[in-house]
Amino acid sequence: MTRPVKSKNKEDILDLAIPLFAQSGYTGVSMRDIASAVGIKAASLYHHFPDKQTLYLQAMARAFEDKAQGFATALTVTGTPEKRLAGFVQIFTTLMCKDPEFRALLQRELLDGDEVRLKKIASEVFREPFVAMEALADELAPGCDAHMVAISIASLILYHLETAPIRRYLPGGKARHNKPEVISRHVTGLLLHGLKGCGK
Amino acid sequence: MTRPVKSKNKEDILDLAIPLFAQSGYTGVSMRDIASAVGIKAASLYHHFPDKQTLYLQAMARAFEDKAQGFATALTVTGTPEKRLAGFVQIFTTLMCKDPEFRALLQRELLDGDEVRLKKIASEVFREPFVAMEALADELAPGCDAHMVAISIASLILYHLETAPIRRYLPGGKARHNKPEVISRHVTGLLLHGLKGCGK
DNA sequence: GTCTATAGCCGGATAGAC
DNA sequence: GTCTATCCGGCTATAGAC
Numbered sequence: 467m468t469r470p471v472k473s474k475n476k477e478d479i480l481d482l483a484i485p486l487f488a489q490s491g492y493t494g495v496s497m498r499d500i501a502s503a504v505g506i507k508a509a510s511l512y513h514h515f516p517d518k519q520t521l522y523l524q525a526m527a528r529a530f531e532d533k534a535q536g537f538a539t540a541l542t543v544t545g546t547p548e549k550r551l552a553g554f555v556q557i558f559t560t561l562m563c564k565d566p567e568f569r570a571l572l573q574r575e576l577l578d579g580d581e582v583r584l585k586k587i588a589s590e591v592f593r594e595p596f597v598a599m600e601a602l603a604d605e606l607a608p609g610c611d612a613h614m615v616a617i618s619i620a621s622l623i624l625y626h627l628e629t630a631p632i633r634r635y636l637p638g639g640k641a642r643h644n645k646p647e648v649i650s651r652h653v654t655g656l657l658l659h660g661l662k663g664c665g666k
Numbered sequence: 667m668t669r670p671v672k673s674k675n676k677e678d679i680l681d682l683a684i685p686l687f688a689q690s691g692y693t694g695v696s697m698r699d700i701a702s703a704v705g706i707k708a709a710s711l712y713h714h715f716p717d718k719q720t721l722y723l724q725a726m727a728r729a730f731e732d733k734a735q736g737f738a739t740a741l742t743v744t745g746t747p748e749k750r751l752a753g754f755v756q757i758f759t760t761l762m763c764k765d766p767e768f769r770a771l772l773q774r775e776l777l778d779g780d781e782v783r784l785k786k787i788a789s790e791v792f793r794e795p796f797v798a799m800e801a802l803a804d805e806l807a808p809g810c811d812a813h814m815v816a817i818s819i820a821s822l823i824l825y826h827l828e829t830a831p832i833r834r835y836l837p838g839g840k841a842r843h844n845k846p847e848v849i850s851r852h853v854t855g856l857l858l859h860g861l862k863g864c865g866k
Numbered sequence: 867g868t869c870t871a872t873a874g875c876c877g878g879a880t881a882g883a884c
Numbered sequence: 885g886t887c888t889a890t891c892c893g894g895c896t897a898t899a900g901a902c
Contacts, residue, residue, distance in 0.1 A: 573776075577777075610861065613836070626818075656818055698894080707868070
């Protein structure tokens with residue numbers, strides 16, 4: 467006797483849609499694609515979501531939820547400001563290395579996201595850890611523009627990962643340049659001591 | 667007597683297609699959209715290009731050509747390694763600020779570009795200036811990983827611009843953070859002296 | 867070189883049976 | 885909650901007139 471296949475709930479559908487949107491973007495994914503990944507027909511999706519927009523927005527909400535908490539964890543390191551920076555960079559880099567889907571969705575939102583969506587991501591995902599980063603920046607470099615410093619720290623980590631597909635073809639590109647230990651070590655040295663410190 | 671509207675050549679079409687692809691990506695732009703921007707019917711595009719793929723690839727080739735030369739110019743500054751770095755950062759930042767289309771296309775290629783396209787962009791657009799950057803990196807920070815240093819420099823500049831849409835909604839974000847002078851000053855200080863130097 | 871017309875497919879979305 | 889069937893519009897691409 468065959469057991470009936472368990473019905474899918476909204477969360478299951480969103481979890482299957484997220485990697486598709488990360489891979490191909492909103493316009494690159496059809497309702498049929500999502501249905502096919504879930505193992506149902508496209509029409510059945512409309513029992514769970516009124517339209518594609520809504521499905522997408524809920525998938526984004528789910529993909530970004532709990533990220534704020536992960537980032538907050540990266541800022542719980544204690545000790546001197548230097549130690550806390552090193553700890554944050556290491557944990558944040560490892561987190562981002564493990565989550566290429568999150569990175570792709572963020573990149574796509576930066577390109578295509580409307581005001582409402584970006585505002586929501588800013589306040590619900592990044593605001594809290596960003597404020598903590600600014601506070602740390604102010605300790606490490608008093609008088610500097612804390613906003614720019616916080617962005618610079620994120621830049622160094624995220625752009626190394628974002629450029630991975632093309633760095634393969636640029637001189638000196640090695641596989642180890644994508645490892646979180648290598649990136650976080652480089653970034654920490656650079657932040658603390660400038661170019662002179664990046665071999666530390 | 668009305669003068670006949672001048673027929674469009676391939677280059678005119680590509681120049682009109684480039685901003686569309688930058689704005690909405692490959693799947694987000696239809697042949698009708700392009701035709702409409704050009705002022706002709708979609709069918710007429712097929713007189714110039716065999717298919718959409720080819721049109722897109724030629725538009726990319728055109729959007730990226732001559733960029734290598736612009737980057738090379740940024741590296742012609744003479745003087746101490748520090749002066750040359752400062753000069754490069756300033757010129758490169760100004761160039762990138764003025765060309766949001768190029769930045770968007772690059773971001774989209776990093777997300778969606780296949781191996782062949784990325785390899786081509788790497789060798790034809792970035793290779794030469796990248797090598798020069800690595801040489802400069804080696805002077806400024808001998809013994810460091812020049813590849814990582816070159817990427818870090820680009821990161822700092824490009825990510826400040828890439829994140830502009832969301833930085834508006836993050837604490838401390840000001841309009842001046844998008845100005846090339848402000849960015850290049852911050853980046854140069856950070857590179858030369860670490861966080862302590864970014865207020866220089 | 868551009869047009870009209872159209873083929874043929876794929877997209878989002880709905881109706882109604884089970 | 886999922887299905888089949890279907891609508892309709894948009895998509896790429898082609899044929900052939902001008």
